[in-house]
Structures are given as C-alpha cells and as structure tokens.
Amino acid sequence: MKTIKINYIAIALAAGLLTFTSCEKRLEEVTAGTSIPQQAVLTDPNAAVGLYNGLYSSFRTYHSALFTLGEMRSEIWADGLYTESEDAGAKQYYTHNISRDNVPATEWAGFYNLIDRLNTVITLFPQSPLEAAKRDRYLAEAYGMRAYVYYTLLKTWGGVPISTTPVTGVSNLPELYRERAKPEDVMKLIKEDIEQSLRLFNGDNSFNPLSSKRIYWSRPATLTLKGDVYLWSATNFNGGTADLTTAKQALEEVKNQPTLGLNANYADNFNPDREVNNKEILFAINFEKDQATISAYGNILVNTTQAGTLYIDPATGQTVANAYPLVAGASRIGLSPDMINKLTSGQSDQRISNTFRVMYRKSGNTYSSAGVLLTKFIGKSDAGIQVYSTDFPVYRYADVLLMLAEAKTKLGEDPSIEINAIRERAYGSGYTPLVNGSVQQNMAAILEENLREFIGEGKRWWALRRAGNEFVFQYINPQYLAPSNTYKLLLPISRDMLNLDPKLEQTPGY
Numbered sequence: 456m457k458t459i460k461i462n463y464i465a466i467a468l469a470a471g472l473l474t475f476t477s478c479e480k481r482l483e484e485v486t487a488g489t490s491i492p493q494q495a496v497l498t499d500p501n502a503a504v505g506l507y508n509g510l511y512s513s514f515r516t517y518h519s520a521l522f523t524l525g526e527m528r529s530e531i532w533a534d535g536l537y538t539e540s541e542d543a544g545a546k547q548y549y550t551h552n553i554s555r556d557n558v559p560a561t562e563w564a565g566f567y568n569l570i571d572r573l574n575t576v577i578t579l580f581p582q583s584p585l586e587a588a589k590r591d592r593y594l595a596e597a598y599g600m601r602a603y604v605y606y607t608l609l610k611t612w613g614g615v616p617i618s619t620t621p622v623t624g625v626s627n628l629p630e631l632y633r634e635r636a637k638p639e640d641v642m643k644l645i646k647e648d649i650e651q652s653l654r655l656f657n658g659d660n661s662f663n664p665l666s667s668k669r670i671y672w673s674r675p676a677t678l679t680l681k682g683d684v685y686l687w688s689a690t691n692f693n694g695g696t697a698d699l700t701t702a703k704q705a706l707e708e709v710k711n712q713p714t715l716g717l718n719a720n721y722a723d724n725f726n727p728d729r730e731v732n733n734k735e736i737l738f739a740i741n742f743e744k745d746q747a748t749i750s751a752y753g754n755i756l757v758n759t760t761q762a763g764t765l766y767i768d769p770a771t772g773q774t775v776a777n778a779y780p781l782v783a784g785a786s787r788i789g790l791s792p793d794m795i796n797k798l799t800s801g802q803s804d805q806r807i808s809n810t811f812r813v814m815y816r817k818s819g820n821t822y823s824s825a826g827v828l829l830t831k832f833i834g835k836s837d838a839g840i841q842v843y844s845t846d847f848p849v850y851r852y853a854d855v856l857l858m859l860a861e862a863k864t865k866l867g868e869d870p871s872i873e874i875n876a877i878r879e880r881a882y883g884s885g886y887t888p889l890v891n892g893s894v895q896q897n898m899a900a901i902l903e904e905n906l907r908e909f910i911g912e913g914k915r916w917w918a919l920r921r922a923g924n925e926f927v928f929q930y931i932n933p934q935y936l937a938p939s940n941t942y943k944l945l946l947p948i949s950r951d952m953l954n955l956d957p958k959l960e961q962t963p964g965y
Contacts, residue, residue: 493579510569510600524610526911530930533549536827538758541788611945634958653681670740679705681701710859715734721805725845735848750843756829758785762776765816786828859873861898874897924941
C-alpha cells in the first residue's frame with residue numbers, strides 16, 4: 456500500500472497531539488504555522504487520495520496498542536515461562552498492577568492522532584473533487600474506522616473526550632482542553648458512525664479494488680463491528696434483547712456473504728503467501744517487506760544465542776535454531792505451564808500447532824519447558840533474513856461465527872451450528888459436536904473456542920469483557936483482579952494528563 460505524505464496534514468496532526476501530550480513545550484514547536492491549507496484536498500483529487508492512503512499507514516502504527524489493550528490483561532500470558540528477564544511493561548497488564556500512580560497506557564495510547572486524521576477525511580471529503588462513488592466509499596471506510604477506534608477507547612477507558620472535527624489551528628493550549636464524555640454518549644457516537652458507514656457503502660459488500668488483499672475497511676467489516684458493538688452494548692449498557700437482536704442480524708448478514716468463509720487450513724490465515732483474496736479475512740493491517748513489518752511480538756520469540764541451546768522437539772533433538780534459523784527476538788513473555796498443558800493436551804488442534812511452539816531445556820536426558828515461541832506471526836524467510844510480514848487480522852470470519860454464537864446464546868437460541876463449524880475446522884471430522892445447553896454452558900464453550908482461535912490477535916480480554924463481568928472474574932486469577940475491584944476493568948489516566956487539562960477527570964474508582 457503506497458503512502459503519500461502531505462506536509463500540511465502533518466502540521467495539523469502535530470497540533471492534534473497537543474491535547475494528549477505531557478509536554479506543553481510542544482505547543483511552542485507548532486505555533487509558527489497551525490492552519491491547514493484545505494484548498495489542496497478540496498481542489499486536487501491526488502491530495503485527497505494521498506490523505507486517504509495515509510489513514511491506513513497511520514492505522515498500522517497502532518497494531519501494538521491494539522494487541523496489548525485487547526489481550527495482555529487476559530489470562531493467556533499470566534505467570535508465563537520465559538528464558539530471559541520478564542517484560543516489566545507487559546507484566547503490569549496481566550497482573551493488573553494498575554493504579555493512578557501506575558498507568559500502563561498514557562495519553563489515550565495516542566489514538567487521538569489517528570482520530571484527527573479520520574476527522575480530517577470525514578470533514579473535507581464531502582467537498583473534494585473525487586468522483587462520487589469513490590468519495591462515498593472512502594468516507595464509508597473512514598466512518599467505520601472511526602467507530603472502531605472510539606470503540607477501542609470506550610472499552611479501555613469508558614468515557615473519553617469526543618472530537619469529531621479536525622484540529623485546524625492552535626493559538627493557545629486551553630483551546631484544546633476536552634472533558635470526558637459520558638460512556639453512553641461515546642457509545643451513541645459509535646453507533647451513529649456505524650450507521651453512516653453502512654449508508655455510504657450503500658449495500659456494496661465488495662472489497663476495495665485498490666488491493667487484492669483485504670487491507671481496506673469494507674461493509675462486511677462495518678457489519679462485523681456492528682455485531683461486536685451491539686453485543687457489548689447489550690451486556691455492558693443494558694441494551695438487552697433489542698441490542699442482541701441487532702447484533703445477530705448484522706452478523707448473520709456477514710455470515711451469509713458468498714465471498715467469505717473459514718479456511719480449511721487454519722495456518723492460511725497467517726501465511727504471507729496466502730493473503731490475496733483470503734476468504735476468511737474481513738479486514739487486516741497490512742505489513743510488507745521494505746515497507747513495515749510486524750514488531751509487537753518480539754518478546755514472544757527467542758534470542759539467537761539461546762536458540763542453539765533450546766529444543767523445539769525433544770523426540771528428534773532438534774534445536775530452535777535448526778527449526779527457525781533466522782528468527783531473532785527475545786523470550787520475556789510466555790504461557791504458564793498450566794496454559795501450555797491446557798492447550799496442547801487432548802485431541803490435536805490445528806490452531807495450537809500453528810500458533811506457538813514450546814521450547815525446552817535439556818538436563819541430562821530430561822527435557823523441561825522453558826518458554827514458548829509464537830509462530831503465528833513469524834512471517835517467512837527471504838534472502839537470508841526473517842521477514843515478519845504477516846498481515847494482522849482485525850476481523851476475520853471466525854470472529855463472525857463466535858460472536859454470532861454469543862448473540863444466539865444470550866437470546867436463548869442454539870449456537871451449535873457456529874461453534875461446530877469452528878470445531879470441525881480445528882479438529883477435523885472427529886470433532887466433538889456441541890450439544891446445546893444452558894447459557895452458562897454455551898458461553899463456556901464459546902470462550903474456550905475463542906481462547907484457542909485468537910491467541911496473539913488482541914481479542915481475549917475484550918471477549919471476556921463482552922461476555923460479562925462474571926466471566927472476567929471466572930477466568931482471571933483473583934490474586935490479580937478480584938470482584939471487589941470492578942473499577943479496574945477500565946484503565947486510569949495519568950497525573951500529567953490531569954495536570955495539563957483541567958477539564959479531565961480521573962477514571963471512576965482510581
């Protein structure tokens with residue numbers, strides 16, 4: 456995906472950062488020229504296309520934040536095995552060692568910089584010289600992406616500042632102060648953006664012809680987001696049956712799209728050579744050699760020195776270095792022995808064998824688990840180097856099936872068709888079919904498949920939160936997150952943010 460840089464947009468983005476920085480000095484650095492010469496976008500279609508392409512380059516820079524916020528607070532990586540010193544930052548998330556003095560994600564994780572870019576497109580494109588069909592599609596994508604970003608903010612912090620217009624100028628810092636909106640108002644904006652995206656797509660379920668890979672937002676992506684959002688709203692905003700029904704309808708529409716489906720081979724979802732017209736992918740963040748490669752998983756790999764002393768297969772005596780000679784990173788985050796046993800015991804599951812490998816230490820004739828190597832996003836070797844060029848799926852067809860199963864379960868319906876499709880792909884024809892049970896039994900089955908399906912994809916914490924608080928406290932070690940600390944389901948904001956913006960208030964409970 457080609458990135459076209461436009462300097463006057465960069466000026467606006469620098470200004471947009473000011474609301475969320477901890478250094479007032481940055482204001483001085485941009486006051487010399489803070490107005491966007493909008494005429495370029497309003498008169499030059501190439502400038503508009505450049506701004507549009509920049510959205511996706513910007514979105515890509517948030518991959519690490521999406522993974523961390525969506526997964527690191529879950530039970531997956533807690534108490535893991537690793538061969539080096541632990542990753543202190545990740546540990547704050549999975550041990551929930553979070554307070555107003557220990558804030559793991561500051562300045563809203565930088566998402567308002569992306570929101571400002573999206574706001575610029577949404578504001579300027581209706582008057583741009585782009586042909587109508589292209590303009591409407593680009594706007595549909597921007598509204599869908601903005602809804603997704605605000606949804607991420609809502610899930611992480613609850614009420615957050617709402618900004619729907621771009622920063623066009625800065626003369627003094629107070630102009631940028633923003634109070635936190637009520638969570639209900641943020642949810643309202645998200646739902647409105649979803650509907651606007653769907654209106655602008657005008658029933659077109661095709662994928663963007665600019666790429667044969669599904670790396671541009673689409674109507675199926677907006678529908679999937681709608682199902683996700685309305686499930687969350689039903690569970691956490693008292694939306695009840697009405698919201699569950701809306702979620703179900705949106706997800707069923709995606710499920711029935713003829714260009715979508717599960718890949719028989721799970722590994723095809725993460726193979727850089729299988730990304731063209733991949734039927735399971737609805738929207739993915741694009742990574743390419745010589746452009747940008749995925750880096751969020753460096754601490755779930757192995758360093759080159761230890762790779763020669765650790766074993767990947769005790770039966771053959773193969774070392775990690777033999778199996779993955781070009782992989783380089785660190786081993787500072789891992790799975791616990793209990794989690795490794797849970798995922799690797801029982802019937803062979805192709806999801807697990809194509810997600811991670813256990814690394815072993817040898818002492819005499821005895822092998823002991825030392826850590827795990829996350830292989831799902833390992834990319835491929837190319838000209839003597841490892842290229843971490845696997846696209847990161849934001850939504851894929853398996854999301855649709857498991858969220859649809861959740862909607863059906865909460866509506867008192869039978870989710871076995873969707874769950875069994877996931878199980879059959881994972882285990883083959885000998886899978887154990889789900890027999891429809893109680894809501895608790897069905898949700899347990901859904902969350903079990905969710906755990907195995909999405910390791911490393913930044914979804915487990917959100918899945919537990921969307922399922923309901925009772926499931927969060929069922930799966931998270933109470934030593935780290937007790938039911939008496941419900942306020943910790945949301946993150947606090949830093950003292951610097953509070954000191955620099957008098958309109959901000961701390962997250963309730965902190």
